[in-house]
Amino acid sequence: MPQLSTSTPSSGRYSKRKRAQVNYYESDSGPEEVSTKLDSQDEVEYPQAKKPKTKAPRPLPKRKVFRFLELPAEIRNMIYGLCFTDPQGVFLISNTVRYRRTVARAPRSYVQNVLDDVSNEFATPAPKPKAASKIAEEPRTLIPSLLAVNKQINKEGRDILYNNHFHVHDPLTLHSFLVDVTHRAAPLLKTITLRHWGGWRGMQKAYNHACFTALVYATNLEKFKINGPMNCKPEPVWVARQIYRDGFSWLEALGSARGRFDAALDVLEVSDRPSWNRWYLRNKAFDPVKDTEDLKQELRRLLDMRTKSVKAKPRKKSEPASTAVSSGDDLEDTPGYHDVVIIDDSDSDDY
Structure with missing residues (x-):
């Protein structure tokens, strides 16, 4: 019920109407308490939905489990051979x-x-009599992802995979292949054949030196064969200088790893195709055996010259430059050594 106020109006200039004041709100709480009550009525609590519990996967029945590692080692090696090897060899080409x-x-x-040996017929002085032609089989599909199953399979199968004979088309392919296998797998490589040598002044020539720089980790190679013509003079001496110019990093790394400066000559095998290239410019008759000996002799001379220059004693100020290079027998007695660059105009290969 509204309450009537009987208080006398306050005095002022003008008096209020003479009627009772009415108060329509009666409550014991203040305005702040009223606002909090209204807000509390708007908040409604809903029950949270229960999350279903994740069930552990059921193990496969025993009839569906293939215990590969419990097989005998002979059977596992047979499976590795089917998954990791190709009897014809692994032929690789560059791709993007x-x-x-x-x-x-x-x-x-x-x-x-x-297999028909027709890819480089234009470089031969005369066509060779062909033997019974071999029929190429479809390349076997390799499954290198099997090595990622566990450490034991990786340890048992990686040697079989990298024991293949890898045929790379050109230096670009060899460089891309070595970048993919990285320095961890490069020591497992055994046999590589370089089908073509990058020539002229295009992109392929730029990878001649780069591919051999990436090959420095492959110190366990048993054979590295170079096949195909080179863009240099056809004499074996110039072929050897071209190989040393582009591949000295790998040749020296192999010699350092095996403790003999010319150890790379036991691994390197150069076909007679580089000597056939522009054969009409040769000054001497074509002799495959003699050409191979001359090529290795020139490579050995270049490697030996580099070894002697590294082992040379540091030249003193009063010592003439002609006596700066020594045999290097007293290398251990010297506190340090410096590389001495030998410049010989007679051996210059700029042409």
Whole structure:
């Protein structure tokens, strides 16, 4: 019920109407308490939904579990051979995937050309009599992802995978292949054949030196064969200088790893095709055996000259430059040594 106020109006200039004041709100709480009550009525609590518990996957029944590692080692090696090896060899060509240079398996037609030995016929002075032609089989699909199953399979199968004979098309392919296998797998490589040598002044020539720089970790190679013509003079001496110019980093790394400066000559095998290139410019008759000996002799001379220059004693100020290079027998007695660059105009290969 509204309450009537009987208080006398305050005095002022003008008097209020003479009627009772009415108060329509009656409550014991203040305005702040009223606002909090209204807000509390708006908040409604809902029960949280229960999250279903994740169930652990059921183990496969025993009839579906293949215990590969419990097989005898002989059977596992047979499976590794089917998954990791190709009897014809692994033929690789350069490829680009998502703007990244990599390698891909060569098609069957490429393998057939290699087996028929027709890819470089233009470089031969005369066609050779062909033997019974071999029929290239479809390249076997390799499954290198099997190595990622566990450490034991990786340890048992990686040697079999990298024991393949890898045929790379050109220096670009070799460089991309070595970048993919990295320095951890490069020591496992055993046999590599370089089918073509980068020539002229295009992109391929730029990878001649780069591919051998990436090959320095492959110190366990048993054979590295170079096949195909080179863009240099056809004499074996000039072929050796071209190989040393582009591949000295790998030749010296192999010699350092095996403790003999010319150890790379036991691994390197150069076909007679580089000497056939522009054979009409040769000053001497073509002799494959003699050319191979001359090539290795020139490579040995270049490697030995580099070894002596590294082992040379540091030249004193009063000592003439002609006596700066010594045999290097007293290298251990010297506190340090410096590389001495030998310049000989007679051996210059600029032409």
